Amino acid sequence: MILTRDGEWVHSNYIAHQICQQLNQGKPLAKTVPQPIWRVCQALIDSRSVFPRHPVVIESEITLSRSQVFRVRARWLELDNAQHPYLIVMLEDYHQSLQNQAIAEAHQYGLTPRQTEVWILRRAGLSYQEIAAELWIAKNTVKKHLKDSYAKRDAVLELEE
Numbered sequence: 001m002i003l004t005r006d007g008e009w010v011h012s013n014y015i016a017h018q019i020c021q022q023l024n025q026g027k028p029l030a031k032t033v034p035q036p037i038w039r040v041c042q043a044l045i046d047s048r049s050v051f052p053r054h055p056v057v058i059e060s061e062i063t064l065s066r067s068q069v070f071r072v073r074a075r076w077l078e079l080d081n082a083q084h085p086y087l088i089v090m091l092e093d094y095h096q097s098l099q100n101q102a103i104a105e106a107h108q109y110g111l112t113p114r115q116t117e118v119w120i121l122r123r124a125g126l127s128y129q130e131i132a133a134e135l136w137i138a139k140n141t142v143k144k145h146l147k148d149s150y151a152k153r154d155a156v157l158e159l160e161e
Helices: 014-023 035-050 094-109 113-123 128-135 139-160
Strands: 009-011 057-065 068-077 086-093
Touching: 014 035, 014 057, 014 068, 014 086, 035 057, 035 068, 035 086, 068 094, 086 094, 094 113, 094 139, 113 128, 113 139, 128 139
Parallel strands: none
Antiparallel strands: 057 068, 068 086
């Protein structure tokens, strides 16, 4: 999202719009920045008086539920032809980000499809028991898949050193 110093929307992509709707709990946005995001922006604006010449990034996490966690990063966007700087706000679905990272790791380590499923759930913070229940497999099978996955990961990491 790109915002003015007064909180007016200049631009947002589809994902930012979706996250804002979730933060507003489905209520229409009317181009208003949700309060949790605006608090981060306000901290950035306030930091300008303390650090006028330093690039500052303000980060925060917004937790709606165990499965809905969003990361917010705000920084200044200085454009040559603009009279005033804008705020650029990056919004990230924390769990989606973890899942994407886990998929990339699974590919990098050469995991099988089943090992990948287990790896993704483990990286999402599920316990062995929760993974077993989710995938309808025994807890010992989860342990075996993760043991094999860690061995593949370690082999790849050794080659990279």
